[in-house]
Amino acid sequence: MKSRSSRGGNGSASQPFYPAKINLPLLRGLQHIAPWLIRSRDRVELVISSDPKVQLETLRGRSCLLVCNHPTFDDPKAMFLLSSRLQEPFYYLTAYEQFRGLQGWLYQRLGAYSIRRGLADRDSIAYTLNLLQQPQIKLVIFPEGGCSFQNDTVMPFRSGAVQMALQAMSRKLKQSEPGDADLYIVPISLKYRYTGSMTPVIENTLRRLERALGVSSEGDVYIRLRRVAAKIIDRCEQEAHLAPDPEADWNQRIARLKAEVLDRCEQELGLTSAAGEPNRERVYRILYALEARQNTLMPDGQDALDVMFRAVRRVLNFDAIYDGYVAAMPTPERFLDTLIRLEREVFGIDQPPPKGHRQAFLRIGEPISLKDYHAAYRADRANTVNNLTRQLQQTVQQNLDLLAEATSRGISW
Known part of the structure; x- marks a missing residue:
């Protein structure tokens, strides 16, 4: 926490x-x-x-x-x-x-x-x-x-x-x-x-994530990256109490997850957003409302706020991500762009050290x-x-x- x-x-x-x-x-x-x-x-x-x-x-x-x-x-x-x-x-x-x-x-x-x-x-x-x-x-x-x-x-x-x-x-x-x-x-x-050469760094970062998530390290680095990402999407949906949608692709699942988190937080905090308003603007407004509310709550009311803080920060972390970003150009930079996001999610590190x-x-x-x-x-x-x-x-x-x-x-x- x-x-x-x-x-x-x-x-x-x-x-x-x-x-x-x-x-x-x-x-x-x-x-x-x-x-x-x-x-x-x-x-x-x-x-x-x-x-x-x-x-x-x-x-x-x-x-x-x-x-x-x-x-x-x-x-x-x-x-x-x-x-x-x-x-x-x-x-x-x-x-x-x-x-x-x-x-x-x-x-x-x-x-x-x-x-x-x-x-x-x-x-x-x-x-x-x-x-x-x-x-x-x-x-x-x-x-x-x-x-x-x-x-x-x-x-x-x-x-x-x-x-x-x-x-x-x-x-x-x-x-x-x-x-x-x-x-x-x-x-x-x-x-x-x-x-x-970033191959050892990519390998070490993947292994650390795989150990933390309990997933296999078999296959090439791209297959392993997708396996880690799939596990994290599953976990995020479970935390948000979203039922799996077998017809949805990853981009649709991520979009649904972000929309659900923002809608729930705004409803809980009594906030409204304009049609088409960027997710980031909604997140920042939610964060200010949470900061204001935490100062008025008793300690036993902080857990619910911690859950919302974590949820909306997840939206920022995954705001621009999309399936195919690495596949379109599998450079070390794109691999590590994605791995750093996943590290931030799994380990709660706001700014991982330089790779x-x-x-x-x-x-x-x-x-x-x-x-x-x-x-x-x-x-x-x-x-x-x-x-x-x-x-x-x-x-x-x-x-x-x-x-x-x-x-x-x-x-x-």
């Missing part, structure tokens, strides 16, 4: 918003040692590529909203390494739950500020709009809304980042001469590649000037926001595909 502090709350309801408090001497010092520190501690090094029309220098001095896919928990570190290359401070829109203790204090000094995901966080929105109107600002947002745990595919982008950027651009144009105001959105694709040394390939797409979209935004805000959001998502996915092709052929940028 997880302790209260491990559920994601920071235990400080008195501070609803954490602003950035950049300390330039501290920031510069950490930028200087970051490549060595992150390579040795997190086993990650950054490799930067770009669209042929983009040079790294073109970003320097510009006001930019950097939108990036979010495959791992190490992505903010990769973006910090990019800030180190540019020798500029970045701001980071960061989950509220990260601002606890010394870690939260440090994050604020490095440019992070909080967002309560799944809620209308007016303080964070107002702060973001103000930042985007500043000169030479660099703001990092991960528009998938959370970590996907998938190295090659992008989850649907939320439209909030584009909406705030266009709104800020509109305000900038009102406050300055048209030629002086600029704000760019830069699509960034991030993909990791293990640099060594090996990785290169973080970061591809910078062509900056998009929001001045070019201002007239369309004034005429039709909703369609302009949605179309630009979709365009950014497609660009990030296309550049991920280019990175996948290049890394599969062993190209070094």
